[in-house]
Amino acid sequence: MKLYLLAIVIINVFISEAVASGHFSEGEISLTDALQAAMEKHYHSESKKQIDSAANSENSGWLANNPSLSFSLLQSQENLGSDEAEIKLNLPLKTIQQRELEQQLIHGQNKSNTYTNTKVALYFSMLIRETLGAYQVDDLLLKKAVHKLSVLNKLEQKFQQRYDSNTVSLYPLLSIKKERLDAEIEKLKSQNKTQNMLERYSELTGLTMLPNKLIEAPYIIDQQAIEKHPSILSLDAAWQQQKKLLKVTDPTLAPWHLSITAKKVDSADFVDNQIGLAVDVPLSFNSNSSQGTHTSYFNALKEYQLARDQTALTIELGLKSALSDLQLLQKQQALLAESLEISRQIKQLTESMSSSNALQHDVLLRRMLEAIDIQSNYALNQIKIQQLNSTLRQIAGIPL
Numbered sequence: 526m527k528l529y530l531l532a533i534v535i536i537n538v539f540i541s542e543a544v545a546s547g548h549f550s551e552g553e554i555s556l557t558d559a560l561q562a563a564m565e566k567h568y569h570s571e572s573k574k575q576i577d578s579a580a581n582s583e584n585s586g587w588l589a590n591n592p593s594l595s596f597s598l599l600q601s602q603e604n605l606g607s608d609e610a611e612i613k614l615n616l617p618l619k620t621i622q623q624r625e626l627e628q629q630l631i632h633g634q635n636k637s638n639t640y641t642n643t644k645v646a647l648y649f650s651m652l653i654r655e656t657l658g659a660y661q662v663d664d665l666l667l668k669k670a671v672h673k674l675s676v677l678n679k680l681e682q683k684f685q686q687r688y689d690s691n692t693v694s695l696y697p698l699l700s701i702k703k704e705r706l707d708a709e710i711e712k713l714k715s716q717n718k719t720q721n722m723l724e725r726y727s728e729l730t731g732l733t734m735l736p737n738k739l740i741e742a743p744y745i746i747d748q749q750a751i752e753k754h755p756s757i758l759s760l761d762a763a764w765q766q767q768k769k770l771l772k773v774t775d776p777t778l779a780p781w782h783l784s785i786t787a788k789k790v791d792s793a794d795f796v797d798n799q800i801g802l803a804v805d806v807p808l809s810f811n812s813n814s815s816q817g818t819h820t821s822y823f824n825a826l827k828e829y830q831l832a833r834d835q836t837a838l839t840i841e842l843g844l845k846s847a848l849s850d851l852q853l854l855q856k857q858q859a860l861l862a863e864s865l866e867i868s869r870q871i872k873q874l875t876e877s878m879s880s881s882n883a884l885q886h887d888v889l890l891r892r893m894l895e896a897i898d899i900q901s902n903y904a905l906n907q908i909k910i911q912q913l914n915s916t917l918r919q920i921a922g923i924p925l
Contacts, residue, residue: 553737554732554734554735554736554737555736555737555738556653556657556736556738556739556741556925557925558736559653559726559730559732559736559925560646560649560650560653560924560925562730562731562732563649563652563653563729563730563731564645564646564649565731566729566730566731567649567729568645568649587618587619587624588616588617588618588619589617589618589619589623589780590617590780592614592615592616592617593614593615594612594613594614594615595612595613595615596611596612596613597609597610597611597612597613598610598611599611604793605792605793606792607790607791607792607793608790608791608792609788609789609790609791610788610789610791611786611787611788611789612786612787612788613784613785613786613787614784614785614786615782615783615784616782616783616784616785617780617781617782618780618781618782618783619780620778620779620780620781622777622778623778623780626769626772626773626778629769630766630769630770633762633765633766633769634766636762637759637762637763637766640755640758640759640762641759643755643758643759643922643924644755644756644759646924646925647755647919647922647923647924649729649924650919650924650925651919652729653726653729653730653925654912654915654916654919654925656722656725656726656729657722657726657735657736657739658908658911658912658915659718659722660719660722660723660726661739661908661911661912662905662908663715663718663719663722664715664719665901665904665905665908666711666715666718666901666905667712667715667716667719669711669715669897669898669900669901670708670709670711670712670715671712672897672900673704673708673711673894673897674705674708674709674712676893676894676897677701677704677705677708678705680701680889680890680893681698681701681702681705684697684698684701684886685698693886696886697886697887697890700886700887700890701890704890704894739911740911741911741914741915741918741925742918743914744914744917744918744921744923746848747921750840750844750921750922751837751840751841753922754836754840754921754922755922756836756840756922757833757836757837757840760829760832760833760836761833763829764825764826764829767825767829768822771818771821771822771825774818776807779807780807781804781805781806781807782804782805783802783803783804783805784802784803784804784805785800785801785802786799786800786801786802786803787799787800788800788801840920840921840922843920844917844920844921847913847916847917847920848917850913851910851913851914851917854906854909854910854913855910857906858903858906858907858910861899861902861903861906862903864899864903865899865900865903868895868896868899868900869896871892871895871896872892872893872896875889875892875893875896
């Protein structure tokens with residue numbers, strides 16, 4: 526319990542504050558809010574409108590194609606013959622099967638759009654996870670450098686006083702100064718990296734406020750993770766759409782043709798005005814698809830199966846690798862916890878021995894810096910565990 530509380534304190538010391546120069550603050554927003562902000566800025570504005578517009582476009586009702594209008598005029602070459610004038614409106618009508626297939630295509634397109642939106646959310650989740658993960662690491666290293674500078678400044682003042690009083694040589698003072706300069710360089714580098722990550726986060730989301738909680742829910746192993754993955758579902762939906770589109774060319778789904786005819790017969794004895802209907806019904810009892818259609822179908826099937834197998838294998842290997850790394854870090858965290866407790870005790874002894882001048886300056890300096898490194902390594906390992914958890918959720922297709 527003591528180790529747990531100590532770990533919480535250390536992590537809070539290292540990563541709870543953002544860089545003041547970046548004008549960033551923690552607020553009442555979540556990781557999901559950051560994702561929505563990123564999608565609103567980069568995706569919803571244009572791309573999603575185009576997809577939604579295409580999905581909501583209306584079909585042409587019962588008409589399979591554009592109607593046609595034909596006109597004919599026949600004039601007799603005989604004295605007692607008759608002249609004929611005819612106008613005909615041709616309406617190609619969809620069959621019930623065609624209408625059902627169209628509804629299936631519309632439903633399939635809506636599903637595809639849903640999976641597309643999920644994949645886009647997953648892509649922006651990846652960018653946010655990478656950015657915030659790098660920010661946490663850089664911010665931790667910045668806090669480490671600041672902490673190290675604080676310790677070294679105190680040591681430098683102490684040894685400066687001892688040097689001025691001729692109780693120590695110049696060597697320990699120069700060693701501390703060198704370590705302080707190295708820490709200053711580390712601080713500058715970490716400040717620059719942290720600021721870059723904050724600027725990237727702002728450019729990505731349009732926000733100047735960090736989520737109040739950067740830790741995601743633990744990933745739960747799911748045996749159906751691959752089948753539920755948005756990329757797999759998207760491939761399956763695209764293949765179902767492809768099959769329906771190929772079915773559109775089936776001769777059994779050829780449209781019926783309704784003709785509305787108006788005809789006038791003008792002869793020497795009488796004038797006859799006629800109106801009539803005609804229906805042209807294709808007689809296709811079997812699916813006589815062309816060889817080209819069969820070839821297209823099997824080529825599309827092979828491409829779908831190959832893409833699905835490759836995607837599933839990539840997800841499977843990624844999950845196994847990340848889970849293995851996570852187990853290693855968790856074991857390492859337990860050892861670091863023990864090392865942290867020992868380091869805390871050594872630090873207390875070092876401080877007491879330093880006040881009594883019982884410890885050589887180089888040993889004192891090394892022990893103080895080692896204590897800082899151990900604290901930092903413990904907190905850094907905890908961040909890596911959190912990052913691997915986020916990686917597992919990303920690989921499994923779980924957006925923020």
